[in-house]
Each structure stands twice: as structure tokens, then as C-alpha cells.
Amino acid sequence: MSKSLTILLMDPPYESSNTATALRLIEATLNQGHHVNVFAYEGATALTFKHQKGHPNPVKETSIEEEKHPLTKDLIAGLFQLADKNNVNLKWVNCGFCVDERGVGEWEKGPERGGPPQFAKMVNQSDKTLVIATTR
Amino acid sequence: MRIISWPRNAKDSYVNGVELNLTRAKLFRQRITRWDNMASIYLSSRETYPESVNTQRVFELIENLCNEGNDVALFLVQNGVFTCRKKSAQTTFNQLLGKENIKIYADDYSLEERGILPEMIHDAIKPTPISTLAALTMEENRTPIWH
Numbered sequence: 315m316s317k318s319l320t321i322l323l324m325d326p327p328y329e330s331s332n333t334a335t336a337l338r339l340i341e342a343t344l345n346q347g348h349h350v351n352v353f354a355y356e357g358a359t360a361l362t363f364k365h366q367k368g369h370p371n372p373v374k375e376t377s378i379e380e381e382k383h384p385l386t387k388d389l390i391a392g393l394f395q396l397a398d399k400n401n402v403n404l405k406w407v408n409c410g411f412c413v414d415e416r417g418v419g420e421w422e423k424g425p426e427r428g429g430p431p432q433f434a435k436m437v438n439q440s441d442k443t444l445v446i447a448t449t450r
Numbered sequence: 451m452r453i454i455s456w457p458r459n460a461k462d463s464y465v466n467g468v469e470l471n472l473t474r475a476k477l478f479r480q481r482i483t484r485w486d487n488m489a490s491i492y493l494s495s496r497e498t499y500p501e502s503v504n505t506q507r508v509f510e511l512i513e514n515l516c517n518e519g520n521d522v523a524l525f526l527v528q529n530g531v532f533t534c535r536k537k538s539a540q541t542t543f544n545q546l547l548g549k550e551n552i553k554i555y556a557d558d559y560s561l562e563e564r565g566i567l568p569e570m571i572h573d574a575i576k577p578t579p580i581s582t583l584a585a586l587t588m589e590e591n592r593t594p595i596w597h
């Protein structure tokens with residue numbers, strides 16, 4: 315039977331291992347047939363910013379194509395595809411205030427804009443909640 | 451330890467019986483109402499020293515929970531996996547290894563990233579895929595807590 319997990323993320327992209335762990339956990343949870351809600355808060359709202367670009371690596375003398383720089387927007391797009399494939403729901407809400415402060419309000423299909431009331435609703439409707447706070 | 455908005459006591463989220471903040475109250479309830487049988491999973495993501503001395507407090511809390519007969523799972527991830535090396539001098543963590551009602555897991559991905567081979571970690575701990583963490587998280591009556 316499908317259950318639901320809500321995760322709160324706060325870390326911006328390329329800042330902390332927390333992001334990689336969270337995305338791996340979301341993938342594993344979706345693969346086990348559960349629904350996942352994500353509330354992206356503060357810097358985490360930039361995870362889905364559609365203008366993210368890869369870069370070459372002058373030290374290794376690799377091009378953009380060779381470097382295959384992982385972009386969080388693409389990883390998250392992959393999670394949406396996985397949810398569709400597994401017939402489960404992935405709901406990704408970016409905090410609107412945080413988005414506006416950072417100018418990262420453009421994203422591909424999938425994420426939506428919201429605020430703390432949406433997070434409250436997610437928590438109230440889900441079986442489990444995991445808060446991954448920023449490490450300071 | 452870092453637990454977001456952890457209340458000083460259960461009454462903090464109520465004034466005259468009215469919930470002050472639904473989100474906080476729900477988060478509290480998910481933990482407090484399950485405190486009776488306290489099946490929890492702690493995700494330890496930080497090395498003990500010097501990254502976070504608070505991790506020491508988490509281990510002490512887990513030890514106390516075990517001593518009181520609660521079922522605890524500890525999933526070491528990210529820099530938290532440094533702690534499970536045989537050469538680690540983390541005495542409180544080492545004391546947890548002898549407890550019957552705790553299961554300790556170490557994230558295989560985090561171990562590999564840091565070059566920690568299976569033979570370098572305590573025999574009681576096996577490299578574990580994150581799918582196990584997902585399954586533990588969704589277990590009935592188990593509360594996930596990140597540190």
C-alpha cells in the first residue's frame with residue numbers, strides 16, 4: 315500500500331551533501347511505490363531553476379559535453395519522470411518568497427510555487443515527515 | 451541535536467488548548483504521540499569531531515533511549531559514516547554497538563565516496579543501500595529524525 319513522505323529541503327544546489335542524499339532518498343522512496351512531497355525552502359528553491367548550465371573543466375581540459383556536469387534541475391526532472399513511470403505522485407513546492415528573493419522563479423514542468431501553508435498541508439496529509447535542515 | 455522546531459515540551463504548541471501553528475503541531479504530534487513505543491530512525495550525517503559535537507549528544511540520546519527499552523535505528527550517511535570505522539575513537543558510539551535494541555546501518559554510497567572499505571568498519575555494521583533507509587522511514591510507528 316502506498317504511503318506518503320514529506321521532505322523539507324533548505325540547502326541550495328552545489329552546497330551540501332544533504333541535497334544528494336535527499337534526492338537519492340526520494341528516488342528510493344518513489345521506487346518503493348510511495349508518494350513524495352518536497353517543500354523547497356530558502357536556498358533549495360534554486361534546485362529547480364531552469365537556467366542552470368553545465369561548464370567545462372579547464373583543469374582537466376574537458377568540454378561541457380565531456381564534463382557532464384550534473385545539474386539539480388535535470389536530476390529533479392528525472393525524479394518526476396520516475397514518479398510518472400511508477401504511477402506515484404511527486405509534488406514539489408518552491409517557497410514563493412524564497413524564490414522571489416533569489417530570482418529563481420523559472421522552472422520546467424513539475425515544480426510549483428507555494429508557501430508554508432502548502433507545507434502544513436503536506437505534513438498533515440502525509441504519513442511521514444523528514445526535515446533536512448541546513449547545516450551551519 | 452538539531453531537530454527543527456523541537457518543542458521544549460508538548461504544551462508549547464498549544465495555548466488554552468488551541469494549536470498555535472498547525473505545521474509545528476503536526477510535526478510535534480508525529481513524534482510525541484509515538485514516544486510511547488519510540489521506534490525512531492536517526493540519520494547521522496556529520497562527523498563527530500570537529501564537524502559537530504552535537505553528534506555526541508545524539509549518540510547519548512540514542513543510548514538513553516536504548517537503555518529505556520526503545521527500538522532505535524541509526525543510519526549513518528555522508529560524513530556520519532566516518533564514525534563507524536574500527537579506528538574511530540568515538541566511545542559513545544562504540545557503546546551503542548553492544549545494545550540489543552539498536553540497528554546501525556552505514557550508507558554504502560557515502561562509504562565508497564570516502565574510500566572507507568567494508569573491512570574498515572565494525573563487523574556489526576554492513577554497507578547498506580539507501581533503499582533500506584527508504585523502507586525504514588516508511589515503517590509504521592517509526593519517526594525519522596535528521597541530524
